[in-house]
Every structure is written in structure tokens, then in C-alpha cells.
Amino acid sequence: xxxxxxxxxxxxxxxxxxxxxxxxxxxxxxxxxxxxxxxxxxxxxxxxxxxxxxxxxxxxxxxxxxxxxxxxxxxxxxxxxxxxxxxxxxxxxxxxxxxxxxxxxxxxxxxxxxxxxxxxxxxxxxxxxxxxxxxxxxxxxxxxxxxxxxxxxxxxxxxxxxxxxxxxxxxxxxxxxxxxxxxxxxxxxxxxxxxxxxxxxxxxxxxxxx
Numbered sequence: 457x458x459x460x461x462x463x464x465x466x467x468x469x470x471x472x473x474x475x476x477x478x479x480x481x482x483x484x485x486x487x488x489x490x491x492x493x494x495x496x497x498x499x500x501x502x503x504x505x506x507x508x509x510x511x512x513x514x515x516x517x518x519x520x521x522x523x524x525x526x527x528x529x530x531x532x533x534x535x536x537x538x539x540x541x542x543x544x545x546x547x548x549x550x551x552x553x554x555x556x557x558x559x560x561x562x563x564x565x566x567x568x569x570x571x572x573x574x575x576x577x578x579x580x581x582x583x584x585x586x587x588x589x590x591x592x593x594x595x596x597x598x599x600x601x602x603x604x605x606x607x608x609x610x611x612x613x614x615x616x617x618x619x620x621x622x623x624x625x626x627x628x629x630x631x632x633x634x635x636x637x638x639x640x641x642x643x644x645x646x647x648x649x650x651x652x653x654x655x656x657x658x659x660x661x662x663x664x665x666x
Contacts, residue, residue, distance in 0.1 A: 463550045464478060465477070558663055565582045576601075579597055584636070589638075644660065
């Protein structure tokens with residue numbers, strides 16, 4: 457699992473296995489759409505817990521009260537997808553991550569840390585034609601992604617006044633398992649609207665790309 461410096465990445469534990477979530481408000485997480493799909497479709501029949509470890513190694517567990525999903529179709533073979541989940545109580549002792557409100561320019565590579573089953577750093581990603589962030593297998597760490605990484609984080613470390621910024625939510629593998637991620641920035645209006653309906657807000661930051 458990820459190191460303490462990335463305590464905002466936790467585990468989604470349901471009847472069909474485990475994946476990852478990212479804490480974006482004290483009782484809100486973002487994850488991949490397919491991770492939360494069953495909870496979205498059958499909320500009363502699906503029980504899910506999320507688990508976070510704080511910097512002292514203490515584990516905080518909350519139940520998912522409800523989940524929401526959004527999908528933007530950009531072609532017959534491509535979709536942008538994310539999900540939000542509201543927890544039944546706040547996660548204590550873990551700082552929320554900031555969300556990037558702007559993605560990298562076309563063709564520009566960005567250095568990220570990939571936080572999921574393994575911590576992969578450094579890695580480099582760029583936008584593909586569908587608007588996903590694709591990892592470049594020819595630069596950075598040679599560790600591939602693995603099953604169960606979905607919902608994890610691609611983060612720019614310390615990019616906002618020393619705080620990490622979430623650039624992408626892991627969707628799954630591409631090619632040889634190097635991976636791809638959806639940008640929360642694409643879903644900002646939906647994320648903000650959904651959270652405001654429940655009295656919550658996420659923190660966003662504008663990144664400069666050299």
C-alpha cells in the first residue's frame with residue numbers, strides 16, 4: 457500500500473474486492489466510475505467501507521452512505537469517467553488532497569507520483585487524444601500498474617504551495633499495464649454541484665506547466 461506521505465489515498469472495500477479512493481473533503485472521496493458502479497446502481501444492497509491510515513499508522517474506517525457517477529462520452533471507444541462517494545462520517549487525522557483545475561497542455565509531459573497498490577515515482581504522463589492522462593512507459597519508473605489500482609491517484613507532489621495536487625484518477629491499464637487516468641478537472645462542474653447539494657466543497661488549484 458502507499459506510504460504515509462500519501463495518506464489521502466485509501467482503500468475501497470466491498471463485496472467484490474478492493475480498489476482505491478482519494479479523500480477530497482472530510483467525508484467525500486473520488487474514485488473510478490467502475491469501482492463505485494454497483495453502489496450507484498444498487499445503493500441499498502451494496503455495503504462498502506473505506507479505510508485510511510493516518511501519519512501515525514492509525515486506521516480510520518467509514519461506510520459509504522451513497523455514491524454518484526458521471527460519464528462523458530468522447531467517441532465510440534472512449535469515455536471520461538469518475539465517481540464520488542459520500543461517507544457516513546468524516547475521516548479524521550488525514551488531510552484532503554487538492555484537485556487540479558487545469559490539465560497539462562497537449563503534448564506536454566508531466567511528472568507525477570502514482571499512488572495505489574504500489575507507490576510508483578517518478579512517472580510521466582501526458583494527454584492522449586481522448587483526454588485521458590496516459591503514462592509514458594519510456595520514462596521514469598519501470599514498475600507497471602497492477603489489478604486493484606483503480607481509483608488511485610496520479611499526483612503532482614508539492615505543486616500547490618507545498619501541497620500535493622491530484623491530476624488524475626486511475627481508470628485502468630493501457631497496453632502493457634502502464635495505465636491511464638481521468639482528470640477531475642473535466643468534471644469540475646459536476647463535482648462541485650454534487651458536493652454542494654450536501655453542504656461540502658473540494659479545494660481546487662490552478663497549476664502552471666513549465
